[in-house]
Amino acid sequence: MFNGFLEDLVNNLKKLPGIGSKTAQRLALHLISIEKAEALNLSDSIKIAVQSYKNCSICNMLSETDPCRFCEDTTRISNVICVVENTQDAYLIENLHEFKGRYFVLNKLLSPLDGIGPDEINFPKLEKIINSGEIQEIILALNPSAEGESTINFMALQFEDKDIKITRLSTGLPFGGDIEYTSSLTLSNAFKRRYLVTE
Amino acid sequence: MFNGFLEDLVNNLKKLPGIGSKTAQRLALHLISIEKAEALNLSDSIKIAVQSYKNCSICNMLSETDPCRFCEDTTRISNVICVVENTQDAYLIENLHEFKGRYFVLNKLLSPLDGIGPDEINFPKLEKIINSGEIQEIILALNPSAEGESTINFMALQFEDKDIKITRLSTGLPFGGDIEYTSSLTLSNAFKRRYLVTE
Numbered sequence: 001m002f003n004g005f006l007e008d009l010v011n012n013l014k015k016l017p018g019i020g021s022k023t024a025q026r027l028a029l030h031l032i033s034i035e036k037a038e039a040l041n042l043s044d045s046i047k048i049a050v051q052s053y054k055n056c057s058i059c060n061m062l063s064e065t066d067p068c069r070f071c072e073d074t075t076r077i078s079n080v081i082c083v084v085e086n087t088q089d090a091y092l093i094e095n096l097h098e099f100k101g102r103y104f105v106l107n108k109l110l111s112p113l114d115g116i117g118p119d120e121i122n123f124p125k126l127e128k129i130i131n132s133g134e135i136q137e138i139i140l141a142l143n144p145s146a147e148g149e150s151t152i153n154f155m156a157l158q159f160e161d162k163d164i165k166i167t168r169l170s171t172g173l174p175f176g177g178d179i180e181y182t183s184s185l186t187l188s189n190a191f192k193r194r195y196l197v198t199e
Numbered sequence: 200m201f202n203g204f205l206e207d208l209v210n211n212l213k214k215l216p217g218i219g220s221k222t223a224q225r226l227a228l229h230l231i232s233i234e235k236a237e238a239l240n241l242s243d244s245i246k247i248a249v250q251s252y253k254n255c256s257i258c259n260m261l262s263e264t265d266p267c268r269f270c271e272d273t274t275r276i277s278n279v280i281c282v283v284e285n286t287q288d289a290y291l292i293e294n295l296h297e298f299k300g301r302y303f304v305l306n307k308l309l310s311p312l313d314g315i316g317p318d319e320i321n322f323p324k325l326e327k328i329i330n331s332g333e334i335q336e337i338i339l340a341l342n343p344s345a346e347g348e349s350t351i352n353f354m355a356l357q358f359e360d361k362d363i364k365i366t367r368l369s370t371g372l373p374f375g376g377d378i379e380y381t382s383s384l385t386l387s388n389a390f391k392r393r394y395l396v397t398e
Contacts, residue, residue, distance in 0.1 A: 002290075004263045009248040012241040017229055018222065029287045030216055031245055032252040032261050042211040043245035046230055049208040050238040053231040062231050064203045088228045091201075 006032065058129075060105035060122055062087040070094075070103055077101045079136040081129065083155070085109055085143065093141060101139075104129065109147035110154055121151065123158075130159060137165040144171050205231065257328075259304035259321055261286040269293075269302055276300045280328065281338040282354070284308055284347070292340060300338075303328065308346035309353055320350065322357075329358060336364040343370050 002010050006028055013024035031039045055061065056068035063069065070076065070090075080101030084090045090103045106121040118124070129135065140155055142148040156166050172190040173182060182190075201209050205227055212223035230238045254260065255267035262268065269275065269289075279300030283289045289302045305320040317323070328334065339354055341347040355365050371389040372381060381389075 003268075005244065005248040005251045006263070009244040012244045015237065015241075016226055018225070023217065025290075026217070026287070027215055028248065029261075029290065032248050033286060036249050038214065039245060039249040042214075043242045043249070045204065045208040045211045046238060046242040046245075049204040049227065049231050050235050050242070052204045062228075064205070069202075087232060088225070091224075091228065 002028070055105075055107075059103050060107055060125070061090055061103055062105075075100075079134050080139065081135050081137070082139040082141050083126065084141050085148070089141065099139075101137075106142075106151070109142065109145075110151040111147050112150075118154070123155075127158070130162065130164070135164055137167060140166065140168045142168070144169075201227070254304075254306075258302050259306055259324070260289055260302055261304075274299075278333050278335040279338065280334050280336070281340050282325065283340050284342065288340065298338075300336075305341075305350070308341065308344075309350040310346045311349075317353070326357070329361065329363070334363055336366060339365065339367045341367070343368075 002025065009028045009031065010021075010024045013019055013027050014021060016024075019027070031042070052064050053062045054066065056063045056066055056071055058067045058071040061068045061070065065072070077100050080099075081104050082090070082093060082099055082101055083104045083106060084093065085106055085108070087105055090105060093099055093103075104122075104126050106123075106126075108116050108121050110116055110118070110121055130138065138155070138159065140152045142151055152168055159166055170193075171186070172193055173179065173186065179187060201224065208227045208230065209220075209223045212218055212226050213220060215223075218226070230241070251263050252261045253265065255262045255265055255270055257266045257270040260267045260269065264271070276299050279298075280303050281289070281292060281298055281300055282303045282305060283292065284305055284307070286304055289304060292298055292302075303321075303325050305322075305325075307315050307320050309315060309317070309320055329337065337354070337358060339351045341350055351367055358365055369392075370385070371392055372378065372385065378386060
C-alpha cells in the first residue's frame, strides 16, 4: 500500500515501542498531512535531543549537561544511592517525589550468556563510588526478572563485607491486581513475604 | 520532570494523534536511549517524507509524484470517482482492494460557520472533472458527521441535474456493534433503512 519515502517513514515509526503497523501508517499519513513546519519541528527536536543527550560521567544517566542535574544538585542526600537499569526507570522513580538521594544507571543488567558481565553494567564505576566510603544505603531498584535477580545477587555479594544497607524494591501482588491472574511465582513470593496488617 | 530539548521533544510528540503525555515521555526517552543513528533515521525520514509529499494536481491526494499513482494508472476505471475527505481515507478504501476507480480528495468538509465554503473544499476542481462528461458515478465516501452530511447534501444538489449516479456509504449498525450501545440517531437510521434479509 505504502511506497517510497512514506514506506521508509512507516518502517522507522514501527520501530518505536508500542507502535504497530496500523498506528505507524496513521502517524505517517498524519505527518505528511499537517503543516510542514509542525512536522519539521518534530523531526528537528528528535535530532537535537538525540545529539544533545549523553551519559553523565558520574552516574551514566542520559543528560544534556555533564554532570547531570541530579549529580550536580548539592541539596540531594549523598549517602543513599539508587541503582537503576536505565534513565527511564530513574525518571519514573524521581516522579514519585519520594527519593532525594543519588542515582546510578547500569544501562544493562548482568547476562553472562549474552556476554554482559560486570564491566558492561558499569560495575567498576559503581564500586569506586561505594568505596569512597560515604554511601550508607544502596537501593537496587531493578526489575524482578532473571537478569535483574542475578544483578541484585551479584551486587549483594560484592558489597556484603561493607557496613552498608543493601535493599531492593518490595515484590508481591501489584495493587489492583487479582490473585486469580497472578503468576504462581509472584503468588508464592507474596505468600512467603506476607506481613502483619498492622505493619 | 523533563526539561530542555527533551521537553521540546515530548511536546512535539504529544501533538501526534493518539499520543498522550505518558506515551510521549516514554517515546522521547526511548529515542535518546537507542543508537543515535536509528533515531536520526526517524528524524530524517520525517523530514524527507514531509518535503517530498505534495497534493496531486488532479485529485489533491498527497503524493510523491504529480500526478499521483492513482491518477497516472491507466488501468483504473475512469468513469467512477470516489470523493473522500483526506488522503488517509483514500488509503483506507484502497486497502479494501474493492475499488478500482478514481479518487478526489476534498481536504476539508463544508463548514460555513468556520468559513469553509465550496472553494475551500476544492469544489470548482471537482466540478470541472464532473463536467468533463466521463463520470457515471460519484461515490461520496464522507463521514456521517454534521460537516459530512452538509457536504453530501451540497454535492447531491449541485449534481442532481446531471445524468450521474450519486451514492454515499451505507449507514447503520457497525458489524460487531451492540444495539444497546448504539446512539439513538444511528439506531433510528438503521431501523428506517432496514433491508430484506434475502437482499
